[in-house]
Amino acid sequence: MALLEVSQLDVRFALRQGEVRALRGVNFTLERGERLGIVGESGAGKSVAAFSLLNLIAKPGFIAGGSIKFEGKALNTMSERGLRKVRGNRISMIFQDPMMTLNPVLSIGEQMVECLKAHRRISTKAARAIALDKLRQVQIPSPEKRLDQYPHELSGGMRQRIIIAIALLLDPDIIIADEPTTALDVTIQAEIMALLLELCEQHNVGLILITHDLGVVSQVTQRMLVMYAGRVIEEGPTREIINDPQHPYTQGLINALPQMATPGEKLNQIRGSMPSLSNLPSGCAFHPRCDFINRTNGQPRPACTEQVPEFVTSGNCRVACHMVAELIEDRRLKEETS
Amino acid sequence: MSAQAETLAANRMPTQNEESSESLLQIRGLKKRFSLSGDFLDQLRFKGGKLVRHQEHVHAINGVNLDIKRGEALCVVGESGCGKSTVARTVMGLIAPSEGEIRYDGQRIDNLSSRQLLPYRKRMQMIFQNPYASLNPRMTIQQTLEEPLRLHHPNWNRQQIIDKVEEVMRSVGIDPDWGKRFGHEFSGGQRQRIAIARALAVDPEFIVADEPISALDVSIQAQVLNLLMDAQRDRHLTYLFITHDLAVVEHFGTRVAVMYLGTVCEVATTATLFDKPRHPYTQALLSAIPRLEDDRPQHIRLSGEVPTPVNLPSGCVFHGRCPYANARCKQEIPALQTQDDGTRVACHAVEEGRL
Numbered sequence: 001m002a003l004l005e006v007s008q009l010d011v012r013f014a015l016r017q018g019e020v021r022a023l024r025g026v027n028f029t030l031e032r033g034e035r036l037g038i039v040g041e042s043g044a045g046k047s048v049a050a051f052s053l054l055n056l057i058a059k060p061g062f063i064a065g066g067s068i069k070f071e072g073k074a075l076n077t078m079s080e081r082g083l084r085k086v087r088g089n090r091i092s093m094i095f096q097d098p099m100m101t102l103n104p105v106l107s108i109g110e111q112m113v114e115c116l117k118a119h120r121r122i123s124t125k126a127a128r129a130i131a132l133d134k135l136r137q138v139q140i141p142s143p144e145k146r147l148d149q150y151p152h153e154l155s156g157g158m159r160q161r162i163i164i165a166i167a168l169l170l171d172p173d174i175i176i177a178d179e180p181t182t183a184l185d186v187t188i189q190a191e192i193m194a195l196l197l198e199l200c201e202q203h204n205v206g207l208i209l210i211t212h213d214l215g216v217v218s219q220v221t222q223r224m225l226v227m228y229a230g231r232v233i234e235e236g237p238t239r240e241i242i243n244d245p246q247h248p249y250t251q252g253l254i255n256a257l258p259q260m261a262t263p264g265e266k267l268n269q270i271r272g273s274m275p276s277l278s279n280l281p282s283g284c285a286f287h288p289r290c291d292f293i294n295r296t297n298g299q300p301r302p303a304c305t306e307q308v309p310e311f312v313t314s315g316n317c318r319v320a321c322h323m324v325a326e327l328i329e330d331r332r333l334k335e336e337t338s
Numbered sequence: 339m340s341a342q343a344e345t346l347a348a349n350r351m352p353t354q355n356e357e358s359s360e361s362l363l364q365i366r367g368l369k370k371r372f373s374l375s376g377d378f379l380d381q382l383r384f385k386g387g388k389l390v391r392h393q394e395h396v397h398a399i400n401g402v403n404l405d406i407k408r409g410e411a412l413c414v415v416g417e418s419g420c421g422k423s424t425v426a427r428t429v430m431g432l433i434a435p436s437e438g439e440i441r442y443d444g445q446r447i448d449n450l451s452s453r454q455l456l457p458y459r460k461r462m463q464m465i466f467q468n469p470y471a472s473l474n475p476r477m478t479i480q481q482t483l484e485e486p487l488r489l490h491h492p493n494w495n496r497q498q499i500i501d502k503v504e505e506v507m508r509s510v511g512i513d514p515d516w517g518k519r520f521g522h523e524f525s526g527g528q529r530q531r532i533a534i535a536r537a538l539a540v541d542p543e544f545i546v547a548d549e550p551i552s553a554l555d556v557s558i559q560a561q562v563l564n565l566l567m568d569a570q571r572d573r574h575l576t577y578l579f580i581t582h583d584l585a586v587v588e589h590f591g592t593r594v595a596v597m598y599l600g601t602v603c604e605v606a607t608t609a610t611l612f613d614k615p616r617h618p619y620t621q622a623l624l625s626a627i628p629r630l631e632d633d634r635p636q637h638i639r640l641s642g643e644v645p646t647p648v649n650l651p652s653g654c655v656f657h658g659r660c661p662y663a664n665a666r667c668k669q670e671i672p673a674l675q676t677q678d679d680g681t682r683v684a685c686h687a688v689e690e691g692r693l
Contacts, residue, residue: 212555213628253557258589259585263589
C-alpha cells in the first residue's frame, strides 16, 4: 500500500456564476521517501491539489468527490480533530512566501516551540533544544541567536530555511512544498533546493514539490505529474518525461524553454493560453492549442474535440491523449500483423 | 569559442572615439543613492546633548559604466537588489542619477528637463514587468495605444492615428477589434502584448525592457520573447533587457552585463560569458541555474548572503562571499578590465591570474 493514495479527486468552487471544477479526477500515489513533482502553469490546479490533500481548501471550494488516503485512512472525511493530528505532524507544508507563513509578532523560537507543544507533551526547554537542532540541520549560521530573532530581521533565503526547519520539526512522513523557491533568487534557490533534497534523502521523508519550473523538478524529483486545466495529463518517472515527453502539452512546455532552442532563433511556442476553468473546451481541454489534431487533412480529430481522453500506459508513463493512444494502438496492430 | 567572440577579440580595445560612434547609449560613472532618512526634520537627532543631522542612504548603483551598441540586445542580469532595475529607470529618465552621465547618441540626457527630453522619449520606450499594473484600467486598449501617438505626433489627424494603432496591433499579434475592450479583460500574456504595442507605437529605436516576461507562464514567455525578437529584427531595435533569468539571457542577449550590489562585475558577449565565466560571482550564478540535464556539475555554493546596500562592504562588494578573496579584495575596489577576448571583468583575482 502506498503511503499516500489520491484517487478520482474532484474539487469544485461554488461561485455565483456557477460551479467551477478546479480538479477533475486526479489520481496519484506517493510511496514512503519518494519525491514527486507536480508541474503546470498558473490555473492548472496544482496548488489546489496540494491544499486539498490536507483538506485546506477554503470556502467556496470543496472536495466534491474522490478520496485521499494516508496510511489507509481517508483524510477527506476525517474530523477536524483527527486532521489536526496529521497536519504539521505527519504531513507538513512549505509555502511560497516565507513572510506570509511566519508570524511577524512571535520570535522564531516561540513559533517553533508552539508548534512542538501543539503536538507533543514536552517542556519548553526540551522543545527549544529540538528547535535548535533543526535550525542546525538547515545550516543556519549562529542558530542560537536566530531563536530570539523575529522574521523581519532575516533575509528571504534565511526565512525559507526557518520554514523548512519548522516543517521538519515533528519528523513528518511527507512534506508538501508549494513553489518553495519561486520568491527567491537563483543562487539562494539552488541552495534551498539542495538542502531540501538532502534532508528528504537523509530522513527518508516523502516530498511533493509543486512548481512551474521544469529545471527544479528534473533535479529534485523521481516522479512527476503534469497538470493542465484541472487534470493530470501525464505521469511517470521524471527523467523519462523530461527526455521523452509524450503528451503534446508536455512536449510544448519543454520545447518552449529557452535552453531548448538555438540562441538567437525563435523559441517553440504553444499558441493561445490556458482556458479558464469556468469555460473549458469540450473533449480534451488542450485541443484548441494542440498542433497534432490538424495533421490529418487539416481536420481536427473528432475524438479530441468530443471525448475527454482516458489514460493510456506508454512504457513507465501514463498519458491522457487520444493521439498517443492511437499511436500505441497502431504500434500494437503492426506488431500483431508482423 | 564562438565566431562572435573571436571577431570581438580581433578588433578589441577600440579607442574612445570609435567606441562612442558605435554605441547608442553610454553610461558613465552612474551612481544612485536613495535616502532612507526622510526629510530634513526627520534627520535631526540628539547625540551627546547636541543636535546632529543623521542621514542614511541605500546605495542602489555605485559607479556603473556601460555601453549599448546600436542593434544589440544588452542583457543586465543579477539578483534582487543588485540595482539592475534602477539602471533601467535612470536610463529612461524616470529617476535622476545622483552622479554620472548618460549619453544617448552622443547627447547628454540625464540633465535635461522633461520638455527637452520629449524628443528622446519618442526614440526610447520602456516595457515594464507587471502588465497588470502598467495598463491604465480606465482606458480602453484603443485609448491606451493612441495616447503616446497623440503626444508625440500632435499634428497627425484622427485617421492617421487610427491607422497607426491598427498597424501596431497587427504587428504584435493582437486583434484590432480588441481596441474597445479594457485591460482587465485580457490575460497576462495578452496584456504584455498590449504593453509592447504601446512601446512600439511611436516607432522607437531603443527599448528598455524591465523583466518583461517574469510575470508570465512558461508557454506564454516563449510567445512574448519571440515577439520581442521579431520586433528587433523587423524594426532594427536596440534593447536594454533587464532580467534575472539566465536561460532567457543565453537565448536573447547579444551581450550580458552581470551586476552585483550596484556594480557591474562582468561584461561579455553572451557566448563567451556562458562558455567561460570569469568573475567568481558569474560562475556561481551560472552554476545555480536549474537545468533539465541529468549530469550537471555541482553548483558553487556561496557562503553568506548579499550584504545590505545601506552599508556597502569596503573594497570589492563581493569579497565577503568570494572563495578567492584576499587582503587586497577587502580594501581596493576592482575596476573593469578588458581581457584578451574583449570580456571586461572587475576582479582582482582574475587580474592577478589567481583565477
